[in-house]
Amino acid sequence: MASPFYCVAVVRNGQIAAAAIYHGWRSEGVGEITFAAADTRWATRHAVSAVLGYAFDILHLRCLLAVSKAANKRVLKLNDGLGFKRVGLIPALYPDSDAVLHAMSKRWFKRSRWNGKK
Secondary structure (H helix, E strand, O other): OOOOOEEEEEEEOOEEEEEEEEEEEEEOOEEEEEEEEOOHHHOOHHHHHHHHHHHHHHOOOOEEEEEEEOOOHHHHHHHHHOOOEEEEEEEEEEOOEEEEEEEEEHHHHHHOOOOOOO
């Protein structure tokens, strides 16, 4: 049976600007997030707080993982800026690139500038 997945959309001016898909459950309380964006301006404080808060407050995850191509500098910069920490390098995960594994714990999120509930 396939793992469930959940999706949150960020809407700007009536259009979907970005989406976050929560999937790839590794163990209880650990899942993966994948972002897709049509508009680079999606990452407002409110939107990021809602996207990450959903993972920890609604899905009750304790750790959120993001896997990105090591060659994709824009995505690596975004993940770093969102407060994810680089925790590993996965060699040859993609045919043309290694992968960087980012992680964010619920504790890190609660202490971050993105947590709207400080």
